[in-house]
């Protein structure tokens with residue numbers, strides 16, 4: 610299958626909320642959705658960053674309808690403030706798509722957020738969990754409404770350690786803390802679909818990953834990885850525009866399945882065109898998913914009102 614941005618169905622009249630759209634694959638996802646006529650809400654960590662993304666999209670799509678906003682996923686107060694902004698600006702069920710795209714990787718030393726959470730777990734998982742729950746009432750309860758959450762090929766190296774969720778026992782920046790946070794994202798996407806289905810909701814939850822894409826994500830790398838990254842990534846990976854395709858596929862293709870997980874179709878899912886991605890056994894355990902969900906609700910104090918399936 611060679612699915613490209615040309616295959617995105619017309620999005621006129623649809624409203625999309627995408628995080629992390631000022632950079633990397635998120636920027637390209639927002640750009641392509643704007644090209645197809647969607648209105649895009651694009652919160653970034655500062656107003657300047659959001660406005661910069663707006664300007665860069667408008668250079669290519671002059672008629673684009675773009676709503677800049679501020680959101681720091683590492684701060685639960687910011688997530689709540691952004692949700693209040695959405696409550697006021699877009700009351701009622703008025704959003705067609707939420708793409709949990711933003712993320713941070715390999716923060717060199719363990720850092721705590723203002724809420725006392727480890728930064729990668731907070732930004733990549735707890736923030737998107739709370740955001741999704743708070744935005745949930747604004748999602749249109751109709752077929753075609755989708756929530757897409759970005760995981761990573763590192764989910765295959767991830768483990769959910771309930772006694773080390775905040776990496777308090779052991780901090781391994783990339784293949785430890787980051788992979789746990791990304792595995793948590795995939796588990797969340799799949800568990801959300803199970804709960805939506807059980808509740809009889811027509812809203813679909815899907816996962817996606819960009820393979821290895823040339824973006825700013827590697828900017829935190831240190832030591833050996835910092836040295837080889839600039840050589841390795843372009844060699845084995847792909848452009849940010851190509852890396853945006855799996856999330857665009859998950860968000861818009863009529864062929865993408867609720868509860869599906871999509872990534873590039875090349876060797877080791879590093880590059881290529883969107884295709885079903887391998888789901889590790891660690892993401893299939895429904896009891897881990899329920900426990901993780903409960904932990905996220907307790908830590909964030911936010912609930913979906915969607916019951917566990919068993």
Ligand SMILES: NC(=O)c1ccc[n+]([C@@H]2O[C@H](COP(=O)([O-])OP(=O)(O)OC[C@H]3O[C@@H](n4cnc5c(N)ncnc54)[C@H](OP(=O)(O)O)[C@@H]3O)[C@@H](O)[C@H]2O)c1
Pocket residue numbers: 628629630631632633634635653654655658680681682683684709710711712713714732759760761762818819820821822823824825826827852
């Ligand atoms: N690139 C890859 O090879 C790769 C592989 C697997 C998975 N992914 C996933 O793909 C997604 C997009 O990453 P990317 O590669 O496009 O990297 P990127 O270029 O660094 O973009 C990441 C985006 O997330 C935003 N972000 C970071 N921390 C945030 C916070 N606390 N609150 C709100 N937004 C925040 C960044 O904002 P700032 O500009 O303010 O930093 C940026 O807009 C991430 O979820 C990542 O884990 C990427």
